[in-house]
Amino acid sequence: xxxxxxxxxNVDAGPGRQTSVSHLSPYIRRRLVTEAEVxxxxxxxxxxxxxxxxxxxxxxxxxxxxWLEHRPSIWESYRSGLVRDLAELQENDGLRSRLExxxxxxxxxxxxxxxxxxxxxxGYLHNHARMWFASIWIFTLRLPWRIGADFFxxxxxxxxxxxxxxxxxxxxxxHTRGKAYQATxxxxxxxxxxxxxxxxxxxAAEVVPLDHExxxxxxPLRPLREVSAPQARVPTALLxxxxxxxxxxxxxxGLDIQACATLAGSELRxxxxxxxxxxxxEQEALDDSVQRSGLDARRLRAAQPPALADWATExxxxxxxxxxxxxxxxxxxLLTQLPVLERxxxxxxxxxxxxxxxxxxxATAGFFKVKKRIPGILRTLEMRCR
Ligand SMILES: Cc1cc2nc3c(=O)[nH]c(=O)nc-3n(C[C@H](O)[C@H](O)[C@H](O)COP(=O)(O)OP(=O)(O)OC[C@H]3O[C@@H](n4cnc5c(N)ncnc54)[C@H](O)[C@@H]3O)c2cc1C
Numbered sequence: 001x002x003x004x005x006x007x008x009x010n011v012d013a014g015p016g017r018q019t020s021v022s023h024l025s026p027y028i029r030r031r032l033v034t035e036a037e038v039x040x041x042x043x044x045x046x047x048x049x050x051x052x053x054x055x056x057x058x059x060x061x062x063x064x065x066x067w068l069e070h071r072p073s074i075w076e077s078y079r080s081g082l083v084r085d086l087a088e089l090q091e092n093d094g095l096r097s098r099l100e101x102x103x104x105x106x107x108x109x110x111x112x113x114x115x116x117x118x119x120x121x122x123g124y125l126h127n128h129a130r131m132w133f134a135s136i137w138i139f140t141l142r143l144p145w146r147i148g149a150d151f152f153x154x155x156x157x158x159x160x161x162x163x164x165x166x167x168x169x170x171x172x173x174x175h176t177r178g179k180a181y182q183a184t185x186x187x188x189x190x191x192x193x194x195x196x197x198x199x200x201x202x203x204a205a206e207v208v209p210l211d212h213e214x215x216x217x218x219x220p221l222r223p224l225r226e227v228s229a230p231q232a233r234v235p236t237a238l239l240x241x242x243x244x245x246x247x248x249x250x251x252x253x254g255l256d257i258q259a260c261a262t263l264a265g266s267e268l269r270x271x272x273x274x275x276x277x278x279x280x281x282e283q284e285a286l287d288d289s290v291q292r293s294g295l296d297a298r299r300l301r302a303a304q305p306p307a308l309a310d311w312a313t314e315x316x317x318x319x320x321x322x323x324x325x326x327x328x329x330x331x332x333x334l335l336t337q338l339p340v341l342e343r344x345x346x347x348x349x350x351x352x353x354x355x356x357x358x359x360x361x362x363a364t365a366g367f368f369k370v371k372k373r374i375p376g377i378l379r380t381l382e383m384r385c386r
Contacts, residue, residue, distance in 0.1 A: 001038075002046035006053035010191050012126035015118055021126060022054075025158035028061065030285045031246040031323075035062060036355050040383060048375075055378075056371060062355060063370045064162040066224075066363025068327045073219045075327045078146060078165050085144040086271070095143075102141055103151055111188060111196035112136050123157035123277045128191050134171040135183035139204035145172045155275045159266075161328030173209020176366060177217065180209040221364055230255055230321045230349040237317040238295065239263055239308075241330055242282045244323030245289035250351050252321070259315035260295040262286035265302040268329035302333045309340040317346065324350045354381060 001022070008020035027033045035058050042051035042058075068075055089096045101107045105116035115133045119125050125133065130152070137148040149168040153159045166175055173180030185198040230236065237259040240247055266282045267274055283299075290297040300307045312320055320341070325331045334348065341348060358380045362370045370377075 001042035001054040002050040009053065009057070010128050011193065012128050012191060013193050014195060015122055018126050023124065025160075026123075026281060028058070029158045029160050029163075030242045030282075031244040032285055032288065034246055034249070034353070034355065035059075036353075036381060036383070039378070043378075043383060048378075055374065059359065059370060059374060059377070060367065061160070061163055062359035063363045063367050064160075064166045065326050065356065066360030067166060068162040069224055069360055070221045070364055071219050072222065072327045074169075075161060075165065078149070079332075082146040082150055083271075085146050088144075089147075098141065099143055099147060102137065102143055107141060109136065109140070109198075109202060111192070111198065112141075114196075119152070119155050120275070123155060123275060123281075125152075125156070130167065131171060131181055132183040132188055134168050135181050135207065136203065138172055138210070139180070139182070139207045140202075145169075145210065150270050150272065154270045154272060155278070157275075157278055157281050159269060159278060162326065173207070173211055174214060177211055178209050180207040182207040224360055227324065227350045227352050230319060230351070232256070234319050235315075235317040237261065237312050237315050237320045238293070239320050239322035240286055240289050240293070240297070241265060241322060241325060242285055243325045243328075243330060244353070245285050247289060247323060248292050248294075250323065255321060257295065257321075258317055259311070260290065260293065260297040261300050261308075261311055262290060262297050263300045263302055263308065263330075265330040265333060267301070267303045268333055302330065305333070305337065306340055308337050309344060309346070312341065312346050313344050319347045319349050321349045321351065324352045324356065 005020060005022075011020055012018060024033065024038060028035060028038060039051075039055050039058055042054050045051070046054075089099065098107075102112070103116060105113040105120075107113055107116075112133060115125060115129050118129070119133075134145070134148060137143050138145050145168050149164055152168070153161070153164050156164070169175040171181040183203055185200045185203060189197050232254050233256055235258050236255045238247065238252065238255075238257050238261075240260070240262045242265065264279070264282055264286060266279050269278070286299075298311055300311060302308075308320075325334055338348060358377045359370060362373050362377075
């Protein structure tokens with residue numbers, strides 16, 4: 001988390017040799033360990049200057065989440081665009097076979113094929129490899145970016161709607177408008193320690209941002225959704241999802257908790273098959289969370305509605321309390337459940353973390369706006385900083 005991270009985080013020496021990055025993302029993404037905890041550990045070990053780069057990277061996650069909260073229609077348009085892209089595959093045999101080769105690691109471009117297999121076999125890719133892969137997918141192989149984002153989301157154990165969708169949009173030149181990310185042979189050779197030596201002609205010579213796809217520019221900002229505090233002395237059910245497995249840190253002792261359930265939602269990441277490793281990791285994370293909460297819990301699956309409403313009704317509760325569910329497939333699912341719950345007189349109450357409260361209001365434009373506020377954000381959170 002200190003100087004070695006800052007100096008070497010861009011180096012991808014290959015699976016089993018990526019010793020300069022933390023591999024914490026599947027845990028942080030589900031808040032098995034929270035952003036605040038890793039940042040506090042980094043500050044303790046290295047101080048604000050030494051840990052600066054690591055802290056900045058952790059804050060990127062919050063920035064992307066907040067940015068998507070401000071523009072939920074970007075998530076909706078990703079989902080509907082993906083449906084259109086996949087439908088087109090049925091009509092276009094050439095595109096379908098190029099896509100199968102890309103996803104199966106047989107495109108003929110060595111580095112890309114190695115990364116495709118690494119992703120499906122391990123559920124992880126180094127950040128730099130994610131950038132190169134997405135750039136080659138879009139600009140060299142000329143495949144639809146949303147199907148690439150879907151390929152990542154279905155296979156990454158840390159798959160996250162905000163970081164993934166906006167990471168792909170960033171590479172495509174849709175996030176920082178007009179500025180796309182170009183993978184180059186020299187950069188790949190340097191940061192893979194010469195594992196891959198490509199000829200420049202194997203990669204797209206120029207990258208033209210995809211902003212023509214969205215001629216109207218970015219949608220207007222929406223205010224952050226309000227959350228209301230749960231009511232004490234009301235029969236309550238606690239719901240745990242992979243969006244936040246750290247329920248024990250919310251201090252729920254004032255609530256009349258009569259039932260607890262976990263809601264597994266990773267199957268909702270895509271209409272195409274989601275890797276077994278992703279669902280297995282999610283279930284283990286949820287089980288771990290239940291164990292730490294000390295409660296007995298029912299296991300529910302979002303892919304089997306109306307499991308949630310039936311469970312809450314059976315438990316005789318009046319409110320369901322859950323850590324905040326940000327934009328993404330699980331939020332889409334909960335929105336379909338709200339009318340059923342309402343009809344049964346059950347409210348859904350979300351808990352938002354101070355970490356999100358401190359970052360999200362600033363996540364309205366580019367990362368720079370958040371970056372310059374990092375010392376202030378850490379002070380708000382009462383973390384030691386300059
Ligand atoms: C196209 C693309 C898609 C991506 N999809 C995802 C995704 O689905 N889920 C996901 O968690 N990350 C995603 N990322 C961000 C980043 O690649 C991963 O978070 C990081 O590689 C995880 O490895 P690590 O824990 O070893 O990272 P480290 O370098 O050790 O970083 C520490 C922590 O900081 C956060 N972080 C680091 N880099 C980023 C970043 N660029 N954006 C957001 N958070 C970051 C993560 O929580 C990470 O665990 C994507 C990046 C790109 C370019």
